[in-house]
Amino acid sequence: MDIRFVRTAHPAPGSPAPDGPVTEGPVTDHEPAELPVLLTRTDGIVWVDVPTWDDAAERILADAFAFHPLAIADCRERRQVPKVHVYGDHVFVVLHAPSAGRAGHVHYVELDQFIGPNYLVTVHGPLNPAVDPDEAMVEVRSALRRIVDGRFRPELPFEISYALVSALCGRLRDYTATLTGEVWDLEKRVTGGHLGDVEQFLEELFRTRHGLITVRTMAALSREVYARMARINVFGTKRGHRLLQDTVDQFDRLAAMAHSQKDYLQGTIEFYQTRTNTKMTIAAERLAVIAAVTLPITALSSVLGMNLIVNDETHYVSLSVTLTVMLIMSVTLLVWAKRKGWW
Template sequence: MDTWLVTADGIEPHPSSDIAALLARSEGFVWVDAPDFDDEVEHVLRDVLHAHPLVLKACRERNFVPTVHGYEDHTFVVVHTPLPGEGGHVHMLELDQLVGARYLVTVHGPRNPAVPASEATAQTDAVRERIAAGRLRPTTPGDLSYAIGSAMARRQSEVVRSVAARLPALEMQVMGSDFRQPEVLLEQLFLLRHELLISRTQAGQAHEIFGRLASLDRFSSTQSRRHAQDLSEQFDRVRSLADGESAFLFGVIELYQTRVTTKMTVAMERLAVIAAITLPVTAIASVYGMNVIVNQSTHWVQLVVVLAVMTSISLWLLRWARRQGWW
């Protein structure tokens, strides 16, 4: 767990034992960032910041749906960002924010062991670097929370743009495919759709959460509600981008599935023609063979007549299939 004092001059690191003293100071505000929820974080939230028990429970457990709760002295927000992983799996990175009048606590929720801590803290690390470099000067915890939320919206937008960058190459494969191994290309398309749908879902949920936060007149200031409304619009734009790419991707998948289905239908029609042509011939050959198997020698006249009948039937069936447009 890292603790900083954010002032007009920048950001100063402090040990967690100084949190109570830092809160008593008149300048700046305290930012506590916890890559994982442990006993030290629980102690700070419960005994120093007096967080609501439901906040402790939410920080301790994994939350699959974003949420917002307003309390008398702090507001609790849970938002997610996507992280594409191996084999088409998309990790859901959780960030819990406890926003008070003099402090901001960011807890990076329980994560998959396959996800490195640097990925989970990428947004908060980037914001801290901006503050240290002088490019960002938040004056309140709400300002800092807004900057982190904007960074999360940008990350979601980057995932959507990454899908959009990979989609044209797959579209070219769809247009020039020989349909010999359709399952490989279809799997790539559906995995891409899975990644896009997760990004779209998380952006839509974040839009609703910050929209709700903007309406909490009792628990937030005018500036905080303005920040929440802007974040709601940012996530809504990400959702709109994902909707546009989804429509394009679904169209590509539908086109490829239609072409594959058409190819299979044509193949089935040709197999049906072959079966229709060979079936009468097979039947005649079977019946004739069973009745002449006892002959001591070949009856050439009968053989020629039977072969002529077989050929005539086959030609007639080919002509009929041609008129039906089957080949």
Template structure:
């Protein structure tokens, strides 16, 4: 826990034990930055500052949505900023603030173990560096909070810029016809969409929170001006994310149209191939019919010739004078009858 006293364009570091005495002073701005809610931090929040138990619980636990609570002597605010994880996952980095009369307490909420703890301190470290180098001279808690939240919003804008570069790259792959594995490409499209939706939600909810803060009676006119500006910045983030999301939607619709046309062409090719195979099968069946018909026609005289060619002694037709002509006539008649039958059925 870092206890800082900002006065006369200087930053003084103090031990946590002097926090109660510092709160009674009127000659500076007190900034308490808490990287995590350990025992010392919880003692300061509950015993020294006397914050509401529900607000302290919100600092200990992860909050899924931003929020604001107005108390008689301070305002409690919960915000999020995005951090990109593996395979497009969006980590919500939480920043809690207690904005009081002469103090600002910033608490960095619990983060996913997969995220570097230094990421949570990114905004407050950047603002502290500006104060130490003299580039920023806050005199009120709202001015200090304004600087921190503005840095947080710039991080959201940088995240939108990163996702936008991904969207442009995906569009180039679609228009260039080089999408690679369609399943993986669809995953990339939806990961980009998820990132834009996440930062869009952060901007929209942040703008709603600061819009409510602007109507609080306990906020000074100067503080209200800063709060309104923060609300406008959040609205700009929401508009940026919406614009890029619509652009990405166009890319997705273009790819969907490409897949539909490609599927139609493949279907036409398959239909043509099926038609060709069907025609080939029909032609083959017709040839088989002809072969079968001619086989049956030639089988009849062969059968008759086979029967009369056995030459058994007791065949009644063996000594007929008209036996040979009759056998020939039977062969011709049977072949003719079969030919006419097959011809009538269209097999020949």
């Protein structure tokens, strides 16, 4: 568990002035025992990050912050759907980011946030053992790097939360870009006829489609969470509301991008299916022609064959007539099938 104090650019009115020049950086690390004192300070934001859930983290969330037991349970257990709960003095938000797994599986990397008046608590939900733990820290490290480098000076906790969500949107966008590259490659292989192993190709098609549907679902559900927060003005009607509206817009556009790429891939799938069905139809028509051509031969030979060629004598005239009739019927059927355009 990491406990940080992020100094704000403009301390709140009434906060004590530091003795002498400020030598601390914008972010300082602290021990859990210092948390009660840190929460009373008005010159910055307390940021508690929980990379891995344990009993110590649960005690701090319950004792130091007095969070609702159900919210703590949501952090302890995996949640498949984004959600938001607005409490008296803080907001609890659950979001997900994608992580590519094996065989086309997309892992849900959970990020939980408690956004209070002077604190932010981020909890990284239970991870699938197949997911690299660093995957859960992408957003936190991105925002922290910007603060430490001086490129981002948050004044309020929801501004850090906005930075985290923007980084999460960036991850969704990057994953969509990766899937888009796969869509283009698949489209080139379909139109060029270079499919390779057909079963493997079909699996690649539907893996990519599944990934795009997953991104669209994540973005659409997260959009609804932030649209709800914007509607009830969780962070006020000024800058906080603008940031919420921008977050809604980001998720809207990500969902639209993933949906558009999914439709493009669906068109590629339909192109492939149409070409395959056409080939199968042509093959079936040719087989039907072959069956039609051989049908008269089979019918006549079955009726007359035993009577034309026998052990004692062969009726050459009748045999010749029969063979001629069989040939004429077969040629007639072939000409008729040709005129119909069946071969």
